[in-house]
Amino acid sequence: MTPFSYARARDTTEAVQLGAQDRAKYLGGGTNLVDLMRETVERPAALVDVTGLSSLIAESDDGGLLIGAAAKNAAVAEHHAVRRRYPMLAQAILAGASAQIRNMATVGGNILQRTRCTYFYDDGSRCNKRAPGEGCDALDGFNRIHAVLGASSACVATHPSDMCVALAALDATVHLQGPSGVRIVPLKDFHTLPGAHPEIETVLQAGELITAVALPPPSVKARSAYRKVRDRASYAFALVSIAAVLEIEEGAVKDVRLALGGVAAKPWRASKAEAALRGGPATEQAFLAAAEAELADAAPLHENGFKVELAKRTMVAVLSGLAGDVGPAGDLA
């Protein structure tokens, strides 16, 4: 680990002031950043500890929920309002990492966690995300876990978060504060696709800090579920995951929101599938057609072609489960 200074921010204003230092990074629970610093992938000169900032989880005036960015992943999944009104978010968080890591990791840090691409971690390999312009050894390497949607010739890494996939389907927004003030960004627009610049992963500007995540009020008639497919039953990153919110009225899809994990550099909001489904029949045939539409542009690499079929099947299974008489959404996890 290269040397760095450490300071604990007492409030958001102080955090943003400290965050303006040269090569400063905000530090949450450290479960990703400390690991990357130890691997010297990350070399900040200053760490600004923001774990003492707001971790409050409270109902907002519009009937939604506001979650302080310093809230621990475990605290969000355990919170009664989340379990009762946004069970899919609790499912997604509980599907990720281990109990120990969920006790440490913050909501802000989860959103900003970096890819688990092995070539990104290994400084003996070429990686455009770690060293822009160097090349990408994943393109012709072991790329079973890599992206099938939205990738580029510069980078095929995926975003590893489960929580963010649920947040994308829930139309969550991210509250930011930086040197030039505050702003709110939809979660689905927060992460960026690699293009020619995979080192840029979000719309965050220099020194900007995530202060909170806001959830709009849930539809009382909609059902939701998060399903994660992985190599082992627990404590593994997703190969493919699906977050779905489905509202059916008289056999037709009144509203649907879908997001995919494990397939792209960002939580992938499946807008093509949503458009194909909205207003149409809630049948397995329609679900399959929607999945086909979403994955039509998939560009698999030599080892990850299975993800295309897996994503389609998982999407159909989750939507069919929500449409059928299967009891509460929790039964689907």
Add this chain to the structure above:
Amino acid sequence: MPIRINGTEAELPADPRVSLLDLLRETLNLPGTKKGCNQGACGACTVLVDGERILSCLALAVQYEGRDVVTIEGLTGEGGLHPLQKAFIEHDGLQCGYCTPGQICSALGLFAEVARGAPSGVTADLSAETVVLTHDELRERMSGNLCRCGAHNGIVAAIAETYAAGRAA
């Protein structure tokens, strides 16, 4: 403000790069907490902070100023074994023993989570106020602690028995 380790105050390291794990093992002569992968994948370094289980390898010690840390050395007073330690011996919940302190601290954190009704990834009804610690629940909740010797069945049996005994008491 210092940090409390097993009830005793200790100074924080001057270098912020020192992990809580290295503070315990290298400075405070508490080698019971083990360094397995040192990257948050194995759970061998699990300790309790204010009663919650965390990974001490990914924790910068300076972040835990003023907090109360309990390690395997601090589970009981002078001599004697914690009931969970005895159960691990009785059920052959170890072979080499390297993962054992982390397994035990993790299980104690698990007991507290179950006692307050925290759900897990296999909890069917997330709105339920209480948790039934079934075999599947226990295995899911302990999935962050790996045992390369493959003593998992003994580990699960030891934890289940200790939990049941605690419930009956």
